[in-house]
Amino acid sequence: MSLLHFVKNDEDAVDQVALGFCSEFIHNTDRQKFILGRNIYADCVEKHVKVDGFIDDYTSDIKYHNLPVMRLAAISKNSLVLNVAGGRPLSAKKRLDEFGVKNLDYFAFYKYSKLPLIPIRFSEGFEDEFKSNMKKYEWIYSLLLDDASRRIFEKTVRFRLSYDITHLNGFTSKEDVQYFENFLNLRESGEVFIDVGGYDGFTSLEFMKRCPGYKSIHLFEPEKGNYQSCLERLREFKNVHCFPIGLSNSKKKLKFSIQGSASRVSDTGSVTINLDRLDDLLHCPCTFIKMDIEGEEFAAIDGARNTILTHHPRLAISIYHKIGDFWRIPKLVLSIRSDYEVFLRHYTESIYETVMFFMPKY
Template identity: 30%
Template sequence: MEFNENVSLWQRLRQARKPVVLYGMGNGADKILDELARHGIAAAGVFASDEFCRGQMFRGFRVTNYTQAKEHFGEMIVLVAFGTQLPEVLGRVKQIAREQELYIPDVPVYGEGIFDTDYLRLYETELRQAYGLLADDLSRETFRDMVEYKLSGKPEYLYHCESRPAEVCENILKLGNNECYVDVGAYTGDTIRDFVETTDGYGEIFAIEPDERNFVKLKSAVESMEHVTCWNVAACEKDGMIPFAQRGGRNSAASEQERMVPASCLDNLLAGKRVTYIKYDVEGEEESALKGTKHIIKEQRPKLLVSAYHRTEDLFRLPLLVIGMQPDYRVYLRHFPCIPAWDTNYYFV
């Protein structure tokens, strides 16, 4: 596994002569500004899409739109500081990239660890081990592109490895009409709807969602469906109580600053249940949730979908963990159209 990029984005930015300007505000922009400061790189400004630009201040910068930023700076380095799957927004980013030097920094949604050349050297052995587990050429190509993207911030690596969700359903998961599906991080029921639309029937559905507001919407979404059980708990390695940030959105997550919620390992919660397919999308707690499912994984070998983009180490740590539990799995990696490297999943079948 060889790489084209040998200079990280942050090294490149330290040598930049053009002004460095952020596109976007919010948590992602905060993390990028903090990382720039850690490297001694001064940001020159912040702009936003027209619909979000109201002359507000962000981290000491007056937020403009792109046209205003271009008039002020001329040529600049643009750092995209938000995530999106929307085709019109992805198109806008590509248009700016045709006019400016543009990067999409990879900063973790949760946890620490910036994927730079030092990080690559530190975890090279684990990365190579994970790469060696992959079952097909597209998975290996996706893995290489992910590493190249994380190092360089260049969006073309993300565009190069995009897949279609239908390809996964047809060629990897191949779901039948009697699946017993466990949706870990069920949110408001959208992934349950996708599952039902993909299959011609199912055995049972078990939905797990810790956020109270999301859980109310989830219950409403499935109330007319048969054989669906919902639990308002967090999936973890052990039963108990954990601190949790209830935000009523997809970014609700385990936190040291919010209230306590019940947590359960799936081995106990699903004891005695038949399980054929589990989806894990739990905002950075995938490792803990997987560890709490080790007996089901060993004994029933369900198909698994595991989100692999919340923490920097997910790319190598999650497949090594699962294969350590059940060596018979075939491992696939896919990335769907999205920036930054979100909507990247491992599949174990």
């Protein structure tokens, strides 16, 4: 399949409604203007556009950037609302539409406003990367095993190219089932799970529900606070081993930025974490490896070459953090072992939580 039409269609399409909203939101002084949500996108917009306040139905705060924080029901329906909900833009738009207020999402605002705004996180430079490597994207698309994987690929790529949230229609937030698809055929007993990026232990607990007779769990979490949470949540379970280490392709120390579930390696990070190769840390057989480590997945796979080659485990790898991971990660995995089937699944309404699965061919 040629993906050239993805680029052409998105280059030709111009959303006149979005253009009109942007002009009115930036220049109109007759209507009140609000930002729904409070995050890095909201902070950036507030620096460039004079707004009357923020909408947040889930807080007791009354001020933000010295502006009022209001419930949606309290604003005038003649207002203009910019929806900056990064994780649940479809749900937020539905609420705004039902309320009857004119609104636009941040993705379209970023594209059409011409303001120097923060790029969409995890999608910076995607269009140029896609055009430069289109054959590689076509290659991985051709390898995807089922229709669901191909639909998800098309929708996520088209959204990253166009910033049109209509391409996200049909996606829902279902992070509670993330990583545990039926096609993995996990057994109730005997599984050995490697949880790379354990965060607070949630994924390991979900694994236990599905595989109560597991043989062992090995969890890697380098951030001290998260590691302590894992110890506390998992201490009562047998054969669970928690490591205060991150995985990479060499033994080293790196700066780390603490941002909850979005914590990541960063040159400006406030803490130092230890990293090492999985191949040097574990030598036991494993049956399932999950990786969600904020963009370090490629290096961690590289450091797990012998483990993958020797034990042929199922793999669930996050591919949304860095542009190019859509094809670079499968290329690396399949260079280690070519006998994998490839699936793709997505677990939020937005750009986050796209996971590629590698299922051993038996």
